[in-house]
Amino acid sequence: MATYYVYVNWRTRGYRARVHFAHCAFCNAGAGIHPRATNRSGWWCGPFATLEKATTAAQQLARYRGVCKRCKPA
Numbered sequence: 001m002a003t004y005y006v007y008v009n010w011r012t013r014g015y016r017a018r019v020h021f022a023h024c025a026f027c028n029a030g031a032g033i034h035p036r037a038t039n040r041s042g043w044w045c046g047p048f049a050t051l052e053k054a055t056t057a058a059q060q061l062a063r064y065r066g067v068c069k070r071c072k073p074a
């Protein structure tokens with residue numbers, strides 16, 4: 001079963017959220033939320049069991065910008 005993460009980016013004007021697969025090389029299973037890998041441009045939210053839940057969370061957290069073009073969650 002796939003696991004999804006939402007990445008919220010605040011670096012650009014307005015918060016933007018994008019959905020990733022946990023196995024996405026960019027996401028790296030939410031490694032961005034790990035204290036050791038503090039990311040100043042945004043934060044990871046998750047994991048989510050379904051794409052629907054991840055998308056809903058993304059829409060609530062920020063302006064939903066779609067799924068990652070690299071891992072293409074579906």
Ligand SMILES: [Zn+2]
Pocket residue numbers: 019020021024025026027068069070071072
């Ligand atoms: Zn991704």
